[in-house]
Amino acid sequence: MPWYEKMWTWIKDFFVNNWTTIVIFFCVLIFGIIFIKIILAVINRAFKRSQKITPTAGHFFISVIKAVLYIIYIIALFSLLGIPTTSMIALLSAFALALSLALQDTMSNLASGVVLVFTKPFSEGDYVEFNDGTAGTVVKINMFNTHLRTPSNQIVVIPNKTAVTGTVTNFSVEETRRMDVPLSVAYGTDVDKVKEIGLAVAAAHEKVLKDPAPMTRLNNHGASSLDFILRVWVQRTDYWDVYFDLREQVIAAFNENGIEIPFNQLDVHVKDDAAEKELEKAVSEKAEKIEKPAEETADMTEEKQEDKPAAKKARKPKNK
Numbered sequence: 001m002p003w004y005e006k007m008w009t010w011i012k013d014f015f016v017n018n019w020t021t022i023v024i025f026f027c028v029l030i031f032g033i034i035f036i037k038i039i040l041a042v043i044n045r046a047f048k049r050s051q052k053i054t055p056t057a058g059h060f061f062i063s064v065i066k067a068v069l070y071i072i073y074i075i076a077l078f079s080l081l082g083i084p085t086t087s088m089i090a091l092l093s094a095f096a097l098a099l100s101l102a103l104q105d106t107m108s109n110l111a112s113g114v115v116l117v118f119t120k121p122f123s124e125g126d127y128v129e130f131n132d133g134t135a136g137t138v139v140k141i142n143m144f145n146t147h148l149r150t151p152s153n154q155i156v157v158i159p160n161k162t163a164v165t166g167t168v169t170n171f172s173v174e175e176t177r178r179m180d181v182p183l184s185v186a187y188g189t190d191v192d193k194v195k196e197i198g199l200a201v202a203a204a205h206e207k208v209l210k211d212p213a214p215m216t217r218l219n220n221h222g223a224s225s226l227d228f229i230l231r232v233w234v235q236r237t238d239y240w241d242v243y244f245d246l247r248e249q250v251i252a253a254f255n256e257n258g259i260e261i262p263f264n265q266l267d268v269h270v271k272d273d274a275a276e277k278e279l280e281k282a283v284s285e286k287a288e289k290i291e292k293p294a295e296e297t298a299d300m301t302e303e304k305q306e307d308k309p310a311a312k313k314a315r316k317p318k319n320k
Contacts, residue, residue: 021080024080025077025080028076028077028080029077032073032076032077033073036066036069036070036073039065039069040062040065040066040069043061043062043065044058044062047061047062059124059140059141059142060113060114060116060117060141060142060143061117063142063143064143067143106144108161109143109144109145109159109160109161110143110144110160112159112160112161112163112164112165113141113142113143113144113160115160115164116141116146116160116163116164117141121163121168121170122138122168122170122172123138124138124139124140124141125137125138125172126138126170126171126172126173127170127171127172128148128168128169128170128171128172129168129169129171130158130162130163130166130167130168130169131166131167131168132166134148134156134158135148135150135151136148136149136150136151136154136156137149139155141160144159144160145157145158145159145160146158146159146160146163171236172236174236175235175236176209176233176234176235176236177233177234177235177236177239178231178232178233179231179232179233179234179239179242179243179246180229180230180231181229181230181231181232181243181246181247181250182219182227182228182229182230183198183216183227183228183229183230183250184222184225184226184227184228184261184262185225185226185228185254185259185260185261185262186224186225186226186259186260186261186262187224187225187226187262189226189259189260191218191226193257193259194216194226194228194259195216195217195218195228197250197253197254197257197259198214198216198228198230198250199214199215199216200253201230201246201249201250201253202214202216202230202232202246204249205232205242205245205246205249207234207235207238207241207242207245208232208233208234208242208246209232209233209234209235211233212233214230214231214232214233215229215230215231215232216228216229216230216231217229217231222262223264224262224263224264225262226262230246230250232246
């Protein structure tokens, strides 16, 4: 009997003798995934309705439950194929141990994700900044990383370990924020007038809070300007709108009141110093002294060359 007939016979006998197991396997394969998705959807809906569980914790727990359900799903499929589950569990345990040793950073991110969920240094929707300068709105916190959306609409993935061990500045915790607007004017400007204009601009803006009251003070004596600070308090949602409005309105107010906007400038003073002239004179005299010996040496060399032929004629012997 050819080999392909033997193979076909073996396949036919296998399906005939194990058709019930094969049907159950495919049912579990198909409906298992559907069942897992239904369970996750029900849990997600329950988390959203719960007042005690934050969206951040809900997403994290769903990720963990999803991983556990798929592990159970895979073990069930192997058991239907006749593979002993006890040995499979032992194999998975050994694999998990080896994987945890090889992926220590990944396991650290997992543990850090648990810390983030329970300590809640930030939540989804908060605007945060990490110590490396990365800033953005928290989109979601997964098992291993945190997703941020930057102001330029880019998604940045931060490892949970970095979020736990590093310094995080949360701009969304408090409802109000302090704003420091820098003002610079030229030297000679009336300080009281600048302070008066700054306070008037702040008082005219409807989104600037009255309490704490705005303040304008001289902050620094710059290289080319007097630097002031206009300090106001605003709602955190109005921060950037108020910031840009005040910068534009202050410039307009300065122009109306004839206050000069400074620019970098350098004063150069040219002096006719007598010492420099004496130095130039000394250098020229020294150069002349160096040139005179050189000329005398050249004259002496020429005289010696003229005396050589006469000396040779005087020393020439007479042959008779």
